[in-house]
Amino acid sequence: MNAEIIAVGSELLLGQIANTNAQFLSQQMAELGINVYFHTVVGDNALRLQKAIEIAQTRANLIIFTGGLGPTKDDLTKETIARILQRELVIDEESLRSIEEYFARTNRTMTENNKKQALVLKGAEVLKNEHGMAPGMVVTIDDITYMLLPGPPKEMQPMFLKYGRPLLMNRLERQERIESRVLRFFGIGESQLETEIEDFIDGQSNPTIAPLAGDGEVTLRLTAKHHSAVEAKKSLDKIEKAILERVGHYFYGYNDDTLFTKVIEQLKRNNKTIAAAESLTGGRFLAELTAISGASEVVRGGIVCYTNEVKEHVLRIPHSVLETDGAVSEPCAKLLAEHVRTLCRADIGVSFTGVAGPSSLEGKPVGTVYVGIAMDGRETEVYSLTFGGDRETIRTRTAKYGCFAVLKKLAAAF
């Protein structure tokens, strides 16, 4: 099965929103082992929508539409498909009732145009909308399956998961399954990683290996096709093992893992707590950690020491260190990590100091970074780093480097 996802809505072409529906549905298709070869976005215009559908009919046998099912004159998806396929639109009584109930429940008056939402393609399977009004539908004509879903993600996602996905899985039952696994790396560039495992990538067919870089990280997506899920898993395990023998030092997790979720997970596993002194990163490191549910078990807190006064008066960095070595220095990073650990009574203290730019600081160039890690019974380590890029890039990479260093430290210590 080859799918194309067509999003209908002028708001997408005006850039008012991103096409996150296509992302969600693509993830779903990947899980189901359905190839997605194209996404198309088209505005609320009958002629251009018709052309987009005609093109999709030549290259896909599953066309998923999002948007254009609403009550207004702009909403044209059903009407256009009905015309192309020469299918009647008929009122779905259950949908009409539920639209009427929806208005009653929210104490609003139902205007006449809302009835249009209950129209469905004759012969289509109706997908109930439990979070809005417009129902979805699925119909197969001339070997092409058309699935129509509403535009708002809060309606589309639950509808697809509850009704659309099981329906597709039913049709796929006898087909080949795709198993996919993402390996996540930090501290190595995309081209270096690719060079290290070039022979695997060149020799790939099943599983395939797809590298992707972003935000200072590189991922490898391994994808295996097999009739048996067990066989697929085995072949993924094998290639993963071979890859990690070469570049395992930079590996930190799988799939949806992030450096921050791994830090929380490993702190919990080792029963350790953490605190941070953030100069350069200004709270970013702790904000990312505390965004994770359950962080309060292991994150004690920390100090955003954006000025030298806060470093001196709250974190007790001697004035002489700030005068002589400066705030952006190895001695300062060392003391910040140690003092924040003590002050917040944590097992591990991490510190971040450096120059995010745009201007240099204390005569040190933009991108100069020190990350300190203090842990009970061990000598405090300070990593001296140089990052390229703008302010945001430098701060992000620094916070991530802190995670990577904590993970390495925990792995070495326990």
Next chain:
Amino acid sequence: MNAEIIAVGSELLLGQIANTNAQFLSQQMAELGINVYFHTVVGDNALRLQKAIEIAQTRANLIIFTGGLGPTKDDLTKETIARILQRELVIDEESLRSIEEYFARTNRTMTENNKKQALVLKGAEVLKNEHGMAPGMVVTIDDITYMLLPGPPKEMQPMFLKYGRPLLMNRLERQERIESRVLRFFGIGESQLETEIEDFIDGQSNPTIAPLAGDGEVTLRLTAKHHSAVEAKKSLDKIEKAILERVGHYFYGYNDDTLFTKVIEQLKRNNKTIAAAESLTGGRFLAELTAISGASEVVRGGIVCYTNEVKEHVLRIPHSVLETDGAVSEPCAKLLAEHVRTLCRADIGVSFTGVAGPSSLEGKPVGTVYVGIAMDGRETEVYSLTFGGDRETIRTRTAKYGCFAVLKKLAAAF
């Protein structure tokens, strides 16, 4: 000029990332008055990319590509276009030098495949990449303009703004200008805002008024078409004035302003400094503020008091308050704001405490939030709020509410 935006990358079809590049470029095109009729996403596959280009050639005279300019074998955009247009690829010496410098600066070894990034279509205008390696390019052949931009938004966006956009504006010179202005609101829902100015929206034609909601904020995009930029600006000023007479209380800024950039701007203007005590938000408020270049002039720092021990021992909240009222309480928010102000020697102290979920805390339900603001010579104010949504939503709205409160306080005080 009619544009189509083609994003190239299998990671988009697998749902690993959303096509935010198309959104950004669509916004840009809307501002320039260039129609965008289609977005297409295609994978790293030469044949399917070729087909997508051939379709675009029939319906657009400006085709903007993002992605596929990198060093790996997957990166096929230039190569495929070169084949279709029968144009040679040649090394751009300046780009090659800058790639070599990039590796030298970041202390990494340049592998051979990186040279491929310096290849450009013969005769193309090269767009410098100041945030990465692969240059962009623009070439016009048979009345169709092809603009190739890199995939990572951090490279694509500055490249487009600095080099791509001026180039397009040059070509548009004699056309009708579209002037657009975004008004930003916080603390009012989309439907309420729409109801308040319903008569303006219904009566709109030029300028048009387009509301959009997201992340607890609502924006109104006003767009005027005129041959004279002066006339366009006048008509925008007029409708803006009428709108703000009704809902000005919730208005905080224009266009790319954020609540955080406004806070930094207003602190600078009033020559005041700020510090924050962040329990609920875990560093998020300060991280957002310090992400802004120049924040160090006005942000002193703060305490991430994620545990009661840090509240008690670092911020000197009396044990009795934590015992009796709890950490999530008005008295605690009040003292946190006052103490962090004193501790960090700032003019304004802000505090955030509450329940982000998923579990309730101290018997208080998820979404209970207190935001405190202490300022010299004024009574400390504490806002008691209730937010719906998940952990991330609650934390984001809380941090934004802090900004809104600071802005109102500064406006009232000076």
